[in-house]
Amino acid sequence: EAGVAQSPRYKIIEKRQSVAFWCNPISGHATLYWYQQILGQGPKLLIQFQNNGVVDDSQLPKDRFSAERLKGVDSTLKIQPAKLEDSAVYLCASSPWGDTGELFFGEGSRLTVL
């Protein structure tokens, strides 16, 4: 079974530039999550989708971050404009519909903002 795919793996941008990350969840997984993991910290939930609807985005900085999950499969997370403090690994995870167990994480996209 293929895992959660993310791209790009690494991205370096200047502050005030924009960046987009892509995630393809495990086939059939209805729930998709984006987490931000700053170096030395635990992952922090940014947004959670159930199919193509948003379950929770209370910790998403909506003035600069946006996310969508068209057709309830792939998802993109965009940052515009980026700030220095956005440097982090952005982890995408998925889980089956209604399941309250394991989250399956991708390898992450490491963003460095200079």
Place this chain on the structure above:
Amino acid sequence: GENVEQHPSTLSVQEGDSAVIKCTYSDSASNYFPWYKQELGKRPQLIIDIRSNVGEKKDQRIAVTLNKTAKHFSLHITETQPEDSAVYFCAASSHPRNAGNMLTFGGGTRLMVKP
């Protein structure tokens, strides 16, 4: 919202010794408590989890205990091996509208097992 505190932040043990990592949570509605292991540069992976209707769960060398009254849970690793060296994260979750897990993670514990 939920707040999860994790201690210690770093833990060094000799191979063969036991390791214990402790977490506390704030939201009494949380009912699912997983532990994830993250090796350097890799994705977090679930190693064990426990639900609120259970007080203890074991899987070979690892075990988790839960005290709902005190709102704390712990990870126990016995007979540690060098390959156990990693960062371990605890998490707590409620299930809004039965839509998957809304996990809040602790800050992580870097475990180093010395040969």
